[in-house]
């Protein structure tokens with residue numbers, strides 16, 4: 001990850017409004033509930049910090065009530081604006097050091113795309129394993145991950161036709177949903193919790209919205225190529241290069257549609273650049 005670089009660009013973007021067909025929380029300068037649209041709820045006294053583009057949560061067991069009722073630090077946001085989207089994504093980069101023995105208690109790190117209907121996508125993330133639950137336990141998977149590093153997760157939902165789950169750009173699982181999503185008052189929640197063990201969770205970003213059109217240069221699907229798109233283009237370019245697979249989250253930045261994000265794509269992005277936002 002290129003936290004420092006992302007931070008510099010985000011400072012340039014400080015005045016650009018965040019209303020768009022993609023919503024992102026980048027953990028650069030303010031907490032999620034501080035003007036970023038998220039509602040916070042807590043149990044007991046979870047600690048948190050923002051530093052170098054990361055939001056860290058530290059949760060402990062047993063301070064306010066006996067385990068498994070430990071600290072909880074939770075953020076929720078309604079995504080009703082995306083109801084009916086036929087190509088929806090949620091992507092997040094997280095480091096979770098907690099143990100998978102906490103899974104039973106909805107800990108240590110959780111992120112869900114949920115609703116008041118059938119559709120549900122839930123991820124419980126520990127140091128070396130992820131538990132995935134889809135549509136009220138229709139699917140339950142346990143997937144191993146490399147410990148002690150950040151992982152990029154990506155969920156793509158094509159309404160009621162298909163969903164795809166990627167870890168670090170690799171397809172982990174795909175299936176057919178029981179109903180379309182986002183629908184039925186949809187919302188996203190992410191949180192850290194402790195049941196029996198102290199745990200640290202660090203989030204680099206949480207992004208969601210309409211999947212941008214391939215090779216469009218238009219990350220936020222607003223019909224233009226501007227400074228807001230550049231923030232994400234630069235990230236794709238920094239993690240890419242000639243003949244390096246762009247991955248599902250950077251197909252929109254592969255301007256010449258040859259599968260990578262390199263200097264040729266940058267030149268085309270520049271040619272299509274239409275302004276500095278707004």
Ligand SMILES: [Ca+2]
Pocket residue numbers: 006026027028052053054203204205
């Ligand atoms: Ca960040």
Ligand SMILES: [Ca+2]
Pocket residue numbers: 217218219220221222223224225226228229
């Ligand atoms: Ca755009």
Ligand SMILES: [Ca+2]
Pocket residue numbers: 254255256257258259260261262264265
């Ligand atoms: Ca390319």
